[in-house]
Amino acid sequence: MSSLYKRVDYQALINFSADVLQRIGYPRNKAEITAKVLVEADARGVASHGVTRLKVYKNELESGHVKPLADPEIVFETPISAVIDGHYGIGSHISQFAMEICLEKTRKNGTCYVSVRNSNHFGMAGLWAEMASREGFIGSAYTNTIRCAVPALGRQRMLGTNPIAVSIPTDEEEPFLLDMATTTAARGKLGVYKRRGKDLPEGWIIDEEGEPISDAQAATNLLADPTRELGGQVFLGGSGEEMGGHKGYGMGLLVELLCAPLSMGSWTRDVFQTPDANVCHFFSAFRLDLFGDPAPIRTYVGNILRALRNSAPLHGESQVYTHGQKEAARRKIALEKGVEIDEATWSMLNGLARDFNFASLEER
Amino acid sequence: MSSLYKRVDYQALINFSADVLQRIGYPRNKAEITAKVLVEADARGVASHGVTRLKVYKNELESGHVKPLADPEIVFETPISAVIDGHYGIGSHISQFAMEICLEKTRKNGTCYVSVRNSNHFGMAGLWAEMASREGFIGSAYTNTIRCAVPALGRQRMLGTNPIAVSIPTDEEEPFLLDMATTTAARGKLGVYKRRGKDLPEGWIIDEEGEPISDAQAATNLLADPTRELGGQVFLGGSGEEMGGHKGYGMGLLVELLCAPLSMGSWTRDVFQTPDANVCHFFSAFRLDLFGDPAPIRTYVGNILRALRNSAPLHGESQVYTHGQKEAARRKIALEKGVEIDEATWSMLNGLARDFNFASLEER
Numbered sequence: 001m002s003s004l005y006k007r008v009d010y011q012a013l014i015n016f017s018a019d020v021l022q023r024i025g026y027p028r029n030k031a032e033i034t035a036k037v038l039v040e041a042d043a044r045g046v047a048s049h050g051v052t053r054l055k056v057y058k059n060e061l062e063s064g065h066v067k068p069l070a071d072p073e074i075v076f077e078t079p080i081s082a083v084i085d086g087h088y089g090i091g092s093h094i095s096q097f098a099m100e101i102c103l104e105k106t107r108k109n110g111t112c113y114v115s116v117r118n119s120n121h122f123g124m125a126g127l128w129a130e131m132a133s134r135e136g137f138i139g140s141a142y143t144n145t146i147r148c149a150v151p152a153l154g155r156q157r158m159l160g161t162n163p164i165a166v167s168i169p170t171d172e173e174e175p176f177l178l179d180m181a182t183t184t185a186a187r188g189k190l191g192v193y194k195r196r197g198k199d200l201p202e203g204w205i206i207d208e209e210g211e212p213i214s215d216a217q218a219a220t221n222l223l224a225d226p227t228r229e230l231g232g233q234v235f236l237g238g239s240g241e242e243m244g245g246h247k248g249y250g251m252g253l254l255v256e257l258l259c260a261p262l263s264m265g266s267w268t269r270d271v272f273q274t275p276d277a278n279v280c281h282f283f284s285a286f287r288l289d290l291f292g293d294p295a296p297i298r299t300y301v302g303n304i305l306r307a308l309r310n311s312a313p314l315h316g317e318s319q320v321y322t323h324g325q326k327e328a329a330r331r332k333i334a335l336e337k338g339v340e341i342d343e344a345t346w347s348m349l350n351g352l353a354r355d356f357n358f359a360s361l362e363e364r
Numbered sequence: 365m366s367s368l369y370k371r372v373d374y375q376a377l378i379n380f381s382a383d384v385l386q387r388i389g390y391p392r393n394k395a396e397i398t399a400k401v402l403v404e405a406d407a408r409g410v411a412s413h414g415v416t417r418l419k420v421y422k423n424e425l426e427s428g429h430v431k432p433l434a435d436p437e438i439v440f441e442t443p444i445s446a447v448i449d450g451h452y453g454i455g456s457h458i459s460q461f462a463m464e465i466c467l468e469k470t471r472k473n474g475t476c477y478v479s480v481r482n483s484n485h486f487g488m489a490g491l492w493a494e495m496a497s498r499e500g501f502i503g504s505a506y507t508n509t510i511r512c513a514v515p516a517l518g519r520q521r522m523l524g525t526n527p528i529a530v531s532i533p534t535d536e537e538e539p540f541l542l543d544m545a546t547t548t549a550a551r552g553k554l555g556v557y558k559r560r561g562k563d564l565p566e567g568w569i570i571d572e573e574g575e576p577i578s579d580a581q582a583a584t585n586l587l588a589d590p591t592r593e594l595g596g597q598v599f600l601g602g603s604g605e606e607m608g609g610h611k612g613y614g615m616g617l618l619v620e621l622l623c624a625p626l627s628m629g630s631w632t633r634d635v636f637q638t639p640d641a642n643v644c645h646f647f648s649a650f651r652l653d654l655f656g657d658p659a660p661i662r663t664y665v666g667n668i669l670r671a672l673r674n675s676a677p678l679h680g681e682s683q684v685y686t687h688g689q690k691e692a693a694r695r696k697i698a699l700e701k702g703v704e705i706d707e708a709t710w711s712m713l714n715g716l717a718r719d720f721n722f723a724s725l726e727e728r
Contacts, residue, residue: 151675243565253540261661
């Protein structure tokens, strides 16, 4: 996704981002986790969830949505579940805490489900699911988001982009990693189109009357105004039923029902409607040895993925991909040659360096 | 979905269908379960998974794909999981067996995951997920299918329609019930279009060169030929990436990875490629009290669904629906006034009655 302007050393970009977050009020350990989550997204080419968010995170902190000193708390648990209150703290720190509990219980008891309320933006959902597959488990992560999406057949803004991430270990180095907004496009992708001056594909966003919007700036204005009740992002499959819009909407609604009621936190309609953000998440993991010997299972998963990659592509396409493959390849290059940053993000980072009198990324 | 030709009494249609299945070789108990699964789909308006399948089931039995006397067997288990070998038996009977184990372990231990290999078509996926929500649990059901779908950016037939069903209890009589093929349309929907002589929407099926097919008969011919390697159904979001085709493909692939490797059964590429069908399923359930008191959780789920139904519809639409709502309303009418059957299905049922010298549905 990244339109290359500069490559920045992976660790230098983490350090710089952590310095920025610490300066705006994050404790160092929370700044480091958050910086890593952002830079990991950039390294994988998911610029929408990368360091461009530093500016957003700064605004959220200044507006009081994020309380950087608050720590998450387990408010209910069983041997295979936990409910966590994030107390309006930092999303990536809360999610790391939640996923560590999820993995600890899974190691002991085979599986775990964790719901989280009163959190904030947790970055790229796939990173949390991937924590499970790194241990050989199947993992998943879900979150509600700021209100921005209309249900199929509707034009009132009721839900979020509500992403789903699932990671499954294979016999390869990298897992199967599905990480998708249930809307046609992730909200952050709009920002990428806007910064690059590109028209939106028809069917990403509808206006207050239900008509498609192609101008990324107009779409951003529509979504940015929290007083607007009508118009918003469309779920996968479109705003009608013939191309399956009710299915994308169903996946988004499923995410909502796992996140908010199971944590008794806010549903998307109410997220960011008070001074606190109130984002909710849901995580789960389960062990492969619930089904026998994990080794042949992992090999079988790998065989299916390889068969798909070797299948006949559409004319004009070089190959069929499996989920996580492109991102893993980009990450490998980013670790060797530096993380791709586009021009607008580069300017933003330099602006932060000037504001805080930090050594800029070029000086590091 | 049903174009009304006749209404048939719910129980009479089950009895007739069970008689047909028994006559072709199903033991009575398996015939009754299967008949109920088919008629429940018709009652909900999901004609593609209804009694029209009697003809398909007869063919599958005659071709040896289904072994009606085989019984499922637990081949591996833990307190929260089971792997079941269906031994090529009857899909709905195997799935009932699997889901009963899943619910029994969930009652005892809070959750359960069950994978199934060597099964057959299990009917409408949602019915199995709904078994869990009737007990107050969250339930899900997944299955691979006959090979018919191309991955995003691809034109080789590698996967199935691979449906996902999730059911969540609410404070209302009927649960949230998402039940969706991960392809844009369920395979059975093609048959409905063909029987009614309707053109397919562009983007449901591509031909061997990757071009869309609009003629339902041509599409059916393409899919019906098992020697054809190229062309097939498209996943939700289309065959490219701009409208999210990689997401629909990702959901379908996720279903495949849960069904086949976790049961060590056949993946879609190999389903129906031997005399046995080898369909695989995956089921799971977990209890609401893993997260605290279930009552307020159920109310909260209901509140979200009601808010969506009361939100502003697109111009020209009467309302926004939630998943399972339309089907529950149709089922209520079907139980009172009879199940809707279309003309082609009516003829087929009368043909079966003549073949077997049964009292026809009009005589019952």
